[in-house]
Amino acid sequence: MRDKVESRENHQAVDGIGVTLIVFSAVILAFGIWAVWRIFDPVPTTTDDLRVRIELVRNIGLFVLGVIGLPLAIWRSMTASRQTREAILQGYRVERQLAFTDRQIAATEETNLAKLLQDGAKLLADNDAANVTAGIATLSVVARTDPDLFGNQALTLLIDFVQQKGGEGHTGANIKRAITALQTAYDLRPAQVADHLIFVEDYETSARYDDYETNWRLVRGARTCTYVGGDFAGQAFKENLDGFRFRHLVFRHCDIERMAALSMENCSFKRCRFKEIDCGSLTRSTLKDCNLSGVRIVINGPIPDLRAGQNYFEPESPPLLVGCTEPVDLLAILFQGRPQPDDAVF
Structure with a gap:
């Protein structure tokens, strides 16, 4: 609003000066015409008298042109200054609009990431394997974003899932997907959001079944990670x-x-x-x-x-x-x- 008021005031001031210069130029031009008419009245009778009067007319013409041209040059300079100022103000307005747009985009992105994190956490806790798969995929997207927003929170959810569901083996399909998601996020930005992880073979099951395998995988995202058996x-x-x-x-x-x-x-x-x-x-x-x-x-x-x-x-x-x-x-x-x-x- 302040920019609009300043712009309107500048336009009014410059337009007023322009009108004044036009009126002033018209008066000077009228004076010049009157002066020329007076010089040639009466009509010169000799060649020398004519030459003197022509020289006088030329000097008066130069004076009139100078008197008219100087204000016009000043007016054009003021007009150019007004246009430059208007361009600068427009640049400021565009800059503020872009900053406002960036803030809106950031706020929208944060809101969307928060919703993805919430939805991914709900799906990850579901009993249906398909929903768990969708939850891992959702959290994998969030885990690759800014850690100061929700990236580290998504990593923590994935690590907790692997520790709880894969503490005795990494053979499950969703366990493998979650570990892959952690590795992908780690490749983009190494982060350690957990202090210690430990994976231990189920010795009772191992003794009972000869084909029992843990198929451990390296789990990224913790400061230390121990595998036993x-x-x-x-x-x-x-x-x-x-x-x-x-x-x-x-x-x-x-x-x-x-x-x-x-x-x-x-x-x-x-x-x-x-x-x-x-x-x-x-x-x-x-x-x-x-x-x-x-x-x-x-x-x-x-x-x-x-x-x-x-x-x-x-x-x-x-x-x-x-x-x-x-x-x-x-x-x-x-x-x-x-x-x-x-x-x-x-």
Whole structure:
């Protein structure tokens, strides 16, 4: 409103000045016409008299043009100034409108995210598996948004769901979906919204059923995460593993970048693939039927006899021993070629 009043006042002031300049210019022009008429009355009789009068007319004309042109130039300058000021005011108005629009969009987005979070939480607590799936998908969207709004709250809901429903195994489809959602959010912005998670094998069920498997998966979003018993199957351990603890469990058909990166105790590895293993880690674990062709073996402790676990290497790609202080006979610690089930170590 204030801008409109100022603009109206500026228009009125400039328009008033314009009218005054027009009237003033008309008066000066009339004066010039009168002066010319007086100069040529009476009519000159000689050439010199005519030349003098023409020179006088020229000077008067220049004076009249100057008197008229200067106010007009001032008026045009004031008009341009008014237009510039109007453009600046318009820019301010547009800027305020954009800021207001941004606030409206932010408020709408916050409201929508709050509703998604509420709906996702309700669906996640439902007994119907399809509704739970929808809840996970909804919270997955919210978890990838601003943590200061509802992103971290969505992560917390997903982590609580995994801990409660998957505390003894990650075989359920919705458990896997929730863990995938946590991993996706973590890849976008690493966040730790829980202090500690722990997943423990159901030893009673494991003793009763031979085919019982936990199929653990790495759960992101906590400062520390401990797995006790059970197994990891067909997974890759290549990324940052800080905060993860592995106790008394089995790794089956897994791809492991560096064995030393695993914080483990009394674990076994069956048919796993490695890029690097070390003798220090081998004192806390066992390898069974693993192909160690081309693997780096870091000698940082006593070298165990890995033949007891039927571990081997292909003749064309022997492992690389790193840190050896004396020659090592590979055939004294590994089979060359995959051994037969009845092969024995004496």
